[in-house]
Amino acid sequence: LILDYPSIPVRGVVEGFYYEPWSWEDRKSIIKFLATVKMNAYIYAPKDDPYHREKWREKYPLEYMGKFKELVQVSKENFVEFIFAISPGLSVKYSNEEDLETLIRKIMEIKMIGVNWFAVFLDDIPNRLIHEDDKAKFKTLAEAQAYFLNRLYEKLKEIDPEIQLFMCPTEYRGTEPTSYLIELGEKLNRNIGIMWTGPQVCSRTISREAAGKISETLKRKLWIWDNYPVNDYARDWLNLGPIKGREKGLEEYVEALFSNPMNEAEASKVAIATIADYTWNTEDYDPKRGWDNSLNIVVGPRCAPYIKTLARLLGLSTLWPEYSEIVEELLRAVRENDITTLKRLFKSMLEVAAFLQTNLSNSKLLLEIKPYTSKLRNYAQAGLILLDALTCKEKDAAWKLLKSAWDLINLSESLSKRIGEIPQFVQTEGRTFPSVQPLKEALYLLSEKACTGRGWPFKKPLVYTNVRRWIDGRTPFNAIDGLCDTGFKWFYNLRKDDYIELDLRREEEIYKILFVQGEQNVTHDFIPLYEISVSTNGRNWRKIGEFCSSTLELSLQDIKARYVRVKSLKDYECKPYVRIFKACAWKAPRVETTASIARGCLENLFDGDLTTFVELVNVRAGDYLEIDAEREIKAMTIFQDTELQMVLGEIQAFMNNEWVTVDLIDSPYWEGEASSKKLRIV
Template sequence: HSCPNWRLPYPEKEAQNIKELVQACKRNRVDFVWAIHPGQDIKWNEEDYQNLVNKFNWMYDLGVRDFAIFFDDISGEGTNPLKQTELLNRLTDDFVKAKGDVSPLTVCPTDYSKLWANPTPQGSLAIYGNSLNPDIKVFWTGDVVCSDLTPETMEWINSRIKRPAYYWWNYPVTDYIRNFILQGPVYGLDTSLTKENVCGVVSNPMEHGEASKLALYGVADYTWNIANYNPIDSWERGLQELTPKAKDAYRTFAIHSSDTENGYRRDESWETKTFRIAEWNDATAQALKTEFEKIEKVPAEMEQGCENKALLQELRPWLTEFGKLGTRGKQAIELAQIYRSGNDDSSFWNKYVQNLMSKEDRKAYEAHKSGTLKLQPFYENAMDDMAHGFLKKLLGTTPKDYKGIGSFGNSGTILTKLMLDNDTTTYYTSGIGQKEGDWIGVDLRDIRDVTEISILQGRNSVDDVDYFDHAILECSADGKTWTPLIKELNKQYVINWKGDAVKARYVRLKRLESERKNYASVRSFEVNPLHVENLGFKLESENPQQVVYAFDQNLSTFYKVSNTLTFEVPQGTKTYTLLMDKLSVPLKVKQFDKKGELVSETSISSPFFKLELTNDKVTKVTLEGKAEIFEVIANPQ
C-alpha cells in the first residue's frame, strides 16, 4: 500500500487475508477502509494514474468498498496540492461514481496539522477547499499531531477546506512511546460538536489490539451520543465489559497506566494522593501504602480473573512491572518511617539500599512503564529526599546532589535526573516544542562558587534537532537576577565554560530567538565536576575517572570497586562512614601507617559501616574486594 510497492497487487496470501477481513467486517456491520500511501514517489502522469486505478480495482475485487489516499509525511513533488486534488477528483469520477457502490474517498492531506499547515489562501488546505470534490472527506489531527478535538480547531480547518473535516485522533496510539500501554478514559473530545462541525472521528489505536479496546469503547460511546458522553462513566463500563471477573484489578492498573509522560499528557492516578517526605501526614501515608499494597496484588489477580487471554498476554509485561512498582512504593513508605525517627542510621541505610532500583530493574521498568505521573515519581522523590536528608545529617553540610529545573512542564519532575546521571546515552527531553525564553538548568541546592560548567545538548552531538540552537549560559544566586557566563551560543551541542569563581545557586541554558520548534534535550549538565586532583588527598584506584563518585557528596552516584581502593587519610580524621550497596561477600578494610606497615585489618558485611582509625599513625586505608560505594565520609571524631 506504500512506496515503492503500492503499484503492485498484494501477494496471494496477504490478498486472501484482506478478503477475509472485509467479510468479517461486513458480518459485524463495520466499514473496512483500505488506504494507500503513494505520495512519496508518485509521478503525476497517466501511467501512475492507471497504476492507482488498477490497484483500486484489485482491492475492489477483494470486496473493498471504502478507500482512502494518504499524502502525509512525504516530501517532494508528491506534496503538490493541485496535483493531489486533480487526482482525487478524477478518481471520484472514474472509479467511485463508475462503480456505484463505493463510498466517497477519504484523503489525508500533507498539511494535516495546524502545527505546520500554511494558513494563507495560497496554502494547500485552501486549495482543497476551492478545488476538491465536496464529497471527499479530509482528515485533520488538530492543532498538533496529538491533540484534543475542539470547536476552535474544527472552525480553523473547516473554514479553509469548506466542509466539516474528518477528525483523526491520535489516541491511544503509542508508536511514539512504545514502552507505554494507555488504559485511561477517553476525554478531550468536545461534546458540543455536531455533524455541521465534524463529519467523523477516527481513533488511531495502539499496536496492541486487545488493549486498545478500552479506548475504542470510549470513542465509540462518544460518537454514538456526543452530547451525553461522560468519560469516566464510559471508562467504568468499558472495564466491566472487558474484564467482568477482574474489573477491580484491571481498574487499579488502568487508572495508573494512563499518562504518556511525553507530549500529549493524560491524567492519571487521580484518586491517589502522593506527597514529599517534608509534607508527611500519617493518614495520607497510610492511604498511599494501602494503594501500593493493592497494586502489588494486581498481576496475580489479573492472571486469575481475566478471561480474555489475548488481553492478558498483551498486558502481562506491564503488569509485571506494575506489581514491582507497588512493592517498592510500599517499602519507600516503610523506610520513611525509619528515616523520620532518625535514631538508627544503620537500619535506615541497610533498608534504603534494599529498596533501590538496580540497573536491571530500571531497564525492565523503562521497557514497560506505568505510574509515571504520580507513583514512580513518589518513589523516586521519596528515595532522593531521604538520601539527601540522611547525607546532610552525616556531612553536616548541604550535599551536592543537584536538581534539574527549567521552564517546561516536566522540568520539576524525575525526568531531569536523566541529564544528571553521568550517562550520556540517556537524556532529559522537554516533551513539548521549545519557544523563546525557555530554559533548562540546575539547582545547586545552596550558593556555591561556580568555576566550571559542561553541557551536552541534544540526543547526539552530530545531527540532532532537539536542542537550543541559539542560547545564553547564565547563573544566579537567587533565581531572579541572572548573570551571563556565555552571552551567545550558536548551534553548539557541546558547551564548556571555565572561569573565576562566581557565587551562584542556579545555572541555566536559556533559549534566545530562533525559528526552531523542536523539543529540547540535554544529555549531561555538569556544574563544578569533581576532579581527583581537587579532592585534597591521594587515591589509588582501578578507574581514576570514576573513583571521585565515592567522594562527591552525592548519593545518586557510586564507585564500583572490583579489586582495591586506597585513599590517603587527611590530617584530623578520626573515623570514616562507609555507605555501600548490598555486599555479596565481605569487604576487607586495611589500615596502614606511613611506612606501609599494616596497622589493622577487619572484614565488613553490612552496607553501613563506621570505621574507626586504630591510632593517629594510620595514613592510608585500603578497601579490598568487590563493592559499590556510594560515599566515603571522613569524620573528625
C-alpha cells in the first residue's frame, strides 16, 4: 500500500505580475507543466490585461473569449483548475447594485465556457473608501468589501452551488492583526478564501507562527500568494534558484499556495517545480534536492549543470542572493596573477554560453536567457583578450588588444540585463540593484594591470543606480562612456531618492563634476532638482549642494572621495535621460581643436579612462588639436581607435615662439618625449 497525497490541497500559479504578460501559448505550456509537477490550479490575473483591471466593466472581445476557451480545455485535459480573477478595486462602488450586477455578468460570461472557480482581487488600490456613496453607507473599507463580496458570493451560489470564490485583500502582507484584517475576518463569509503574501510583499520567510497568527485573525485557512520567482520589480534579473524559507508544516494554517512567476514563462518553471515539490510534501522538502530535480525536469540532466552555473552567475535569486564561487575564484586569481586559473574560468564561462546555445532544446527558454548568455560570452571573451594584453610585450599590440576587449565590454553594457552581479532587494522601496559587481570588477582589475604595468592610466569608474528599470540599450553605463549621443534613460517616472552613483574604485581628489542631462528634441527628461554628495566609504556621505540645472559643470576644491552620487530630491512625472556623468580626478590642460567634434568631448582626452574618446570628423590638412598645460609636458602618449585613426599626422611643440615638428604619427599608438607647455597634433 502506497499513500501519496499533497500537504497543501490547492497548488499552482497566479499570473499576477505587472508589465509584459504571458502569451496564450505561454499559458498553455505552463498549465501542462503544472500537471507534470503535480500542481492543480492556474489563476488568470495579468495586471496588464485592461479587461482584468482598468476596463473590468467591459466584456472581453470575442478574440479573448476564444483564447479562454482553449485555455480552459487545456486545463481540463491536464486536470488543472482554471481560475478566473478580476480586479475591480480601482473604480468599483461597493454600495452600487449596478456594479455588482456588472461583475456577475462578467463572471457568468467566463462561467459559460466551463469555469467554476473565481477570484476578486482588491490589491494595490487605495486603502480607503474613495466614493461618496460608499462613505455614506460604510464606516470602513473592510466593511464595504465584505458586504460586496458576500452579496456576490450569495448570488453566484444561487446560480450554481459548485462555484468557488476567493479574494485578495487590500492589506495582503504583514504578521500583525490590523483593524482591516480583523474586521474582514469577522464579516467576510467563511467560505470565501483570503490571500496573503506573508510577512512582506516578497517574503524571504513564511513561518508557521506568522501564518497561524494571520489565519486566526481571518478566521480561516490562508490562500498564500507567494511572490516568487516574480521579477517585475527586477526586470534585469532572472530568479532561477529554488524556493526557500517556507517552514515545514505550513499546511496547518494554509489550504492553497500559488507562485507568482516571472514575465519569462519558461525560465519560471525552474522555481515553480521546486514550489511544487515543497507544497506536495512540506516536511520532506530540501531546496538543494528540489532544485536538482527541477532542473532535470525543465532542461534535462545534460543542460542542468550549465543552467545551474548560469543561475549562480545571476546571483541565484533576488530574495536569497548568493555569491558565485566562480566569480569569487576569479577575483582571487586576478589579485594573485594566476593566469592559468583565469583562463580556465573565462573558458568555462564561454562553455556555459556555447553549450546552452547548442544543446538546450527548449527554444523559448533559450530566447529568454539569451541576453544573459550573450553578455556572459562577451565578458568571457573580453577576459581572455585582456589576459593576452597582460602578457603582450609590444605596447602597440597591447593597446589593440585592450581596445578589442573594451569593445566587447561596451557591447555587453548595451544589454539591459545583469550577470556577474549580486542583487540587493530593498523591500520597503521595491528596488533591486547590485550590491557588488564582481565579474565586472575582475575585468576592471585585469584592464588596470594591463595598463599600469606599461605606465598607462586606467581610471574607469563603476556605475551604480537604484533606478528600478531603464529603456533597453540605454543603460547606466552609457552615462560614463563619455559620449553625448548615448545616455541612461529611466523606464518609469522619476521617484524621490532615485540615484546614479560613480565608484572611482579608490579615493581621488576631485576637481570637477560634469553632469549633462536631456535628450535632443525631448522636453522634461531631466532630474529637475537633485543633490550631489561624495563619500570615501559608500556609507557616510558629504553633501556638496543642491542643483536644478540640466547641464552642470561644477568645479571643486579640496574634495577627496571614492564615490560621487546624484540623487533626486522629489518625485516628478518625467523619465530622465543622463548623457554624461563624470568626476574629473585630474587638472585638465586647456584643449582646443579646429576640427569638428562628432562624438565625445575634449575632457575625455585627459580623464585617465582609455575607453572614452573624442571623435573628430571632416579633418582637413592643417587642422589641429592643441594642448596648453600649466607646466612643461615631458612626455606624451596618444591612443587612437584601431580602425578610425589618423592616417598621417605630426606632433608639434611650441618652442622659441614657433611650432616645431617633434615626430610623425601614423599608427593607433604613439609615445614620445616632449619639452613644452604647448603641444599640437596636426
